[in-house]
Structures are given as structure tokens and as C-alpha cells.
Amino acid sequence: MLELIEPHLGREHTAIADREGELSYRDLDRRSAGLARVLLEAGLRPDEPVVIHAHLSRWAVIGMLAVLRAGGRYVAIDAAFPFQRQQDVAQACGARIALIEPDMIVPLTGPALRVEMARTDLPDGPVPATSARLAYTCFTSGSTGTPKPVTVSRAALAWSTSARLAHYASPVTGFLLCSSISFDSSVAGIYWTLACGGRLVIPSQRPSDLAAAARFAVEHRPSHLLMVPSFYGLALRNGLADAFGSLGTVIVAGETCPPALVGEHYAALPGTALHNEYGPTECTVWSTVHRCVPEDAQAARVPIGRPVPGARVTIAAPGPDGVGELLISGPGLAEGLGDAYRTGDLVSRRPDGELLFHGRADHQLKLGGARVERAEIEHAMAGFPGVLAAAVGVARTGSDPVRLKGYLVTDQDRIDRRALRAHLLDRLPIVAVPTVFQRLDSLPRLPNGKVDHQALDGG
Numbered sequence: 001m002l003e004l005i006e007p008h009l010g011r012e013h014t015a016i017a018d019r020e021g022e023l024s025y026r027d028l029d030r031r032s033a034g035l036a037r038v039l040l041e042a043g044l045r046p047d048e049p050v051v052i053h054a055h056l057s058r059w060a061v062i063g064m065l066a067v068l069r070a071g072g073r074y075v076a077i078d079a080a081f082p083f084q085r086q087q088d089v090a091q092a093c094g095a096r097i098a099l100i101e102p103d104m105i106v107p108l109t110g111p112a113l114r115v116e117m118a119r120t121d122l123p124d125g126p127v128p129a130t131s132a133r134l135a136y137t138c139f140t141s142g143s144t145g146t147p148k149p150v151t152v153s154r155a156a157l158a159w160s161t162s163a164r165l166a167h168y169a170s171p172v173t174g175f176l177l178c179s180s181i182s183f184d185s186s187v188a189g190i191y192w193t194l195a196c197g198g199r200l201v202i203p204s205q206r207p208s209d210l211a212a213a214a215r216f217a218v219e220h221r222p223s224h225l226l227m228v229p230s231f232y233g234l235a236l237r238n239g240l241a242d243a244f245g246s247l248g249t250v251i252v253a254g255e256t257c258p259p260a261l262v263g264e265h266y267a268a269l270p271g272t273a274l275h276n277e278y279g280p281t282e283c284t285v286w287s288t289v290h291r292c293v294p295e296d297a298q299a300a301r302v303p304i305g306r307p308v309p310g311a312r313v314t315i316a317a318p319g320p321d322g323v324g325e326l327l328i329s330g331p332g333l334a335e336g337l338g339d340a341y342r343t344g345d346l347v348s349r350r351p352d353g354e355l356l357f358h359g360r361a362d363h364q365l366k367l368g369g370a371r372v373e374r375a376e377i378e379h380a381m382a383g384f385p386g387v388l389a390a391a392v393g394v395a396r397t398g399s400d401p402v403r404l405k406g407y408l409v410t411d412q413d414r415i416d417r418r419a420l421r422a423h424l425l426d427r428l429p430i431v432a433v434p435t436v437f438q439r440l441d442s443l444p445r446l447p448n449g450k451v452d453h454q455a456l457d458g459g
Contacts, residue, residue, distance in 0.1 A: 001135065001158040001191065002068060004165075008197035015194065016058045017220050018202040023058050025197070028065065034122025035066035035099065038115055041123065042097060046071045046132040049093045051111050052181070053086070054101035055079045055205035059117050060181040061190055063099040064136070066117075071130025072097075073151065075137050078182040079104060080205055089139050089182075092149060134335070138184055140281045150281050151335040152184075159331040160284040161191045163309045167289065168275075170248050172198040174222035178207045178231075179449075184281045185254060189226055198223070207449055210235055214243035221246035226277075228254040228449040230389060233261045237388045237411075241268035253277040253286070255450055256302075256357060258379040263297030278304035278357065282341050284332035287311045288355055303354040304347070313355065314340070315347060322348040323358050372432045374453070377404065380427040381434075384420050386412040391443050392434060393456035406434035407456055409442055 008015075009029035016023040039050065050072045052063035060076060067074040075093040077086050083106060090098075090110040098111035102118035135157040140148045165171075175193040177200055179185040193200050203209060203216035208231065216222075217240075225244065227235070229252040235244075244250075250265065250272055257276045265274045279286035290305030307313050311330040318324035326347045329340040346358040359373030374392050381390035389409040394402055408415060417437055424433045444455040 001154050001161065004158065004161060004195040005065070005191070008194065011197070013197070014199045016061060016200045016202065017216070018058050019204070020058060028062060031062050031117070031122065032065035032069060033127050034124070035062065035115065035117060036070035036127045037123045037125060038119075039066065039070040039072060039097065040128070042113055042115075044070050044072050044097065046130050047134040048072050048097075049075050049095040049137060051090055051093065051095045051098035051108065052076045053079060053090075053098050053104060053108055054117075054181065056177070056179075056181050056186075056202060056207060057101065057205060058202065059101040061194075061200065063101075063117055064190070066099065068132075068135065068154070069127050071132035073132070073134040073136055076181040076186075077108070078180045080180070081182060092139070093137060136187075138182060138281060150184075152284050153335060156284040156332050156334065157187070157191065159310055160187070160286065161195050163286075163311075163332075164188065164192045165195060166309045168249065170223065172196040172224050174199045174201050174220055174224070174246075176201045176203065176213060176217055176220075176222040176225045176247075178203070178213055178225070178227055180207055184285045185226060185228075188251075188253075188285050189224075193224075207231075208445065210238060210240060214240050217243045217246065223247060224249045224251070226251040226253060228252065229257045229261050230255055230443075230451055231445075231449045233258075233264060233382075234389060236261075236264050236268050244269060244272075247272050249273050249275065251275045251277055253279070256359070256373075256375040256379075257292075258375075258382060259297050259299050259302055260379065260383050262292045262294065262302060265292070266294045266297070276302050276304060278355075279332075280328070280341065280343055280345075282334045282337060283311070283328050283330075284334065287328050287330075287332065288313065290354060301356045301358075303350065304357045305354055315349065316342070318348070324348075325361060326355070372429065377406075377424075377428060377432050377434070380424050381406055381408065381420070383427075384415075384423045386410050386415060389443050391451050391453065391456055393453070393458070395458050403436075404432070404434040405456070406437040407440050407443060408437060409440055415439065 011025040014022045015025040015028045050067045054060040090108040097113045135154045137151040172193045175189045177189045201220045204212035274292040276290045277286045278288045288305045290303040296302045314327040315324040326343045326345045327340045347355045391407045393405040444452040446452045
């Protein structure tokens with residue numbers, strides 16, 4: 001991975017633009033190398049975990065490179081997360097050293113040695129080569145629940161980044177980074193950009209800050225953007241298309257891409273390519289990709305595409321409809337997964353070979369004897385005029401049937417519920433139409449931008 005980045009280190013052009021200003025590749029090289037030497041002087045062993053306690057900022061990227069150059073594996077803990085979540089990850093990873101962003105107010109307990117990344121007494125000299133094999137560990141649960149570690153090797157990270165360089169024709173000149181450092185979607189933007197010698201544009205410590213994203217997009221004119229579909233749709237509906245006019249490539253990932261979003265995108269940014277990526281954290285960010293076309297807006301499902309270079313996919317035990325569990329193998333598998341990863345995701349294959357996503361095997365709802373994916377209901381609600389965002393909550397009481405509640409963010413004071421029900425009945429089986437609807441100012445979201453369904457369930 002470092003071999004992809006090192007040709008650009010030391011140059012004077014901008015590597016990172018954030019709220020503190022611009023940081024050159026030369027300064028990124030100097031500071032990350034100095035911190036790497038501090039870590040080695042502290043006795044860092046190859047593949048040893050090092051916490052990076054920072055917000056989404058230049059300091060997070062500096063820390064990541066420092067750990068990789070010193071031969072460790074980093075565990076990025078987003079300081080914007082709920083503090084208990086931060087503390088749980090710090091304890092679970094077992095790190096004895098933490099790299100700390102300047103002016104961090106609340107320290108984590110666990111790491112015995114805290115290294116301030118802004119320190120001015122960094123040692124000089126070359127960073128010796130190491131025999132390290134691992135790159136990073138991230139934790140896949142949301143803001144609640146028990147953190148689940150996934151450790152990715154340097155070889156897998158290098159493959160994932162190289163696959164981007166091979167698949168996408170246009171190099172990254174500027175990447176608008178709107179992903180938490182604790183989630184692997186940030187890995188795509190950070191290393192792809194640095195491998196291209198481009199500019200990482202970090203508009204805010206909060207990935208959900210659309211106003212800051214618009215300002216920085218106008219100022220720095222990025223070429224690439226990655227967002228979860230629900231958040232990208234929110235950006236378009238809030239009039240950010242003009243600010244995003246410099247983008248040549250938009251990627252949506254992390255959630256099911258609704259067909260309506262494809263239509264919204266090409267109506268607002270007809271000259272900008274839209275790609276729908278799919279990939280579990282356990283497979284190093286991405287495994288398949290589909291370049292969307294305007295016709296996808298009229299389809300029942302937007303494909304998740306074909307395997308990216310090097311990845312291999314298999315559909316296990318397909319039923320009569322061709323739907324089965326997706327298995328992934330190849331160089332992107334995380335540590336300890338063996339030869340293939342059972343994703344728990346249900347897919348089928350179109351006649352042209354493109355994969356279609358049918359939801360999670362363990363998240364489908366059995367309603368009136370039929371199995372329905374929650375996302376299918378949400379997409380139908382989101383397609384009703386005046387609805388800006390939609391989500392479904394699920395309530396279960398003992399042996400009683402599942403009850404569905406629809407949550408709507410709208411641009412109107414009042415939604416015609418009778419018309420909404422008629423709209424849904426044209427698109428869903430009657431058992432999948434929510435019995436109750438509630439208007440919200442905004443949907444609850446996890447730190448990675450995805451809808452927090454756990455907060456909606458049981459209501």
C-alpha cells in the first residue's frame with residue numbers, strides 16, 4: 001500500500017484540505033514519518049494495534065500513515081461517536097499506544113501511552129522497513145451493540161486500492177470525504193486519493209454536515225464523491241447539485257440504492273457518472289460495482305454489478321427464482337475468514353451477468369406468509385410525492401403479527417395518507433403496507449450515515 005503512495009510524498013501540492021487549511025504532501029510525509037519514528041522508539045512491534053483517536057480530519061490521515069510506516073495496524077476511533085462506543089472499541093482492541101488529535105478533551109482509558117500528533121519535537125531520520133503484514137482493524141457494529149473486529153491485511157488494502165485504479169478510468173484529483181474514519185467507506189476515499197496524488201477534501205468533522213460539504217465542494221471542486229444512498233438522496237433534494245457540479249464520479253454504497261435515486265441523480269447531474277458499489281467490511285470495502293444508467297430508474301432493483309478486478313463471487317443454493325446467498329472469495333478477504341466469506345446477503349443474477357441484491361437473509365420480514373425486504377417498503381414510500389426520506393419501523397409483540405410503522409421526512413406540512421396508501425398498494429403486497437405513519441424532521445442515523453433502524457423498531 002505504501003508503495004502506491006510514496007511516489008507522491010514530499011511534493012508541494014495539496015494532499016489534504018480541511019477546516020484548518022491545506023496540508024501539502026511534503027508536510028504529510030514529514031509529520032507521518034516523524035510520528036512513525038516516535039512509535040518505533042516506543043517499542044512498537046510489527047502488526048501491533050495502535051489507536052488513532054481523532055475526528056474526521058487531517059490528523060486521522062496523518063495517524064494512519066504513521067502507523068503503517070511504523071509497521072503497526074491502526075484502529076481508528078472517531079471522536080464524534082458516542083463516548084461509550086469509543087471506550088468499548090479502545091478496550092476491545094487491546095492497544096497500548098494511542099495517537100491523539102490536538103486538543104482532544106476526553107481521553108480514552110486503555111492505551112497506556114498517549115502520543116500527541118501535533119507535537120513539535122518529532123525525531124528526524126529515515127523510517128526503517130518492517131516485516132508488518134496487517135493494516136487496520138475496524139469494528140462493524142453501529143453506534144450500539146457489541147463491537148465486532150475485522151482485521152484487514154496490507155496486501156488486501158493494496159489490492160482493494162489497486163482494483164479502484166484499474167476499474168475507474170478517471171484518476172482522483174479531489175475526493176470529497178464524507179465518511180467516518182471508523183468505517184471502511186473512508187478507506188476507499190483516503191487511499192485511492194493518495195495513490196493518485198489527489199486532494200482529500202474534508203469539509204467537516206461530521207460526515208452528515210451537508211452545508212459544509214457544499215461549501216468545500218464549491219471551493220475545492222472535487223472530482224469524486226462517495227455517500228450512502230439515503231444521504232446522497234438527501235443532498236440532491238436539498239439542492240446541492242449545483243455545488244456538486246465539478247464531480248465526474250459519484251459512488252453510492254453501504255445501503256440498497258433505490259431506483260428513484262438513479263433518476264434523481266441523472267436529472268440533477270446528467271454529466272456525472274453514478275456507480276453503485278457493494279461490499280462487506282470483511283472483504284476490504286468493495287466486491288462488486290455497477291455503473292448506473294438512466295434506465296435503472298425504471299427497474300425494480302438497481303444492480304450491484306459484477307465482481308471488481310480480482311474478486312470472485314458464487315451464489316450458494318439458489319432457489320427456483322435464482323436467489324441464493326452470496327459467497328465472496330479473492331484477495332480482499334479479511335483475516336481468519338478462510339477461502340470464502342458467507343455474506344448472509346441474498347442475490348440473483350440477471351441474464352447479462354449483473355448481480356441483483358435481494359436483501360439480508362436474516363433481515364427479511366415474513367408478512368402474511370410472504371417474505372418482504374424492509375428496503376423495498378422504504379423505497380416505495382420514498383417514491384411518493386413530497387417525501388424526502390422514509391424508513392420502516394418493525395414492532396413485534398409475542399406471537400402477534402409483525403406491525404409496520406412508516407416514518408416520513410417531507411417537504412409538506414401534511415401528507416395525504418389515503419393517497420399514500422393507494423400509492424403503496426400499487427407497489428407492495430397489502431401485508432407490506434404500514435398501518436401507521438409518522439412525520440419526522442429527520443431520520444435517526446448511525447455515525448456512518450446509515451438509517452438507525454434499531455431506534456425506530458418497537459415504536
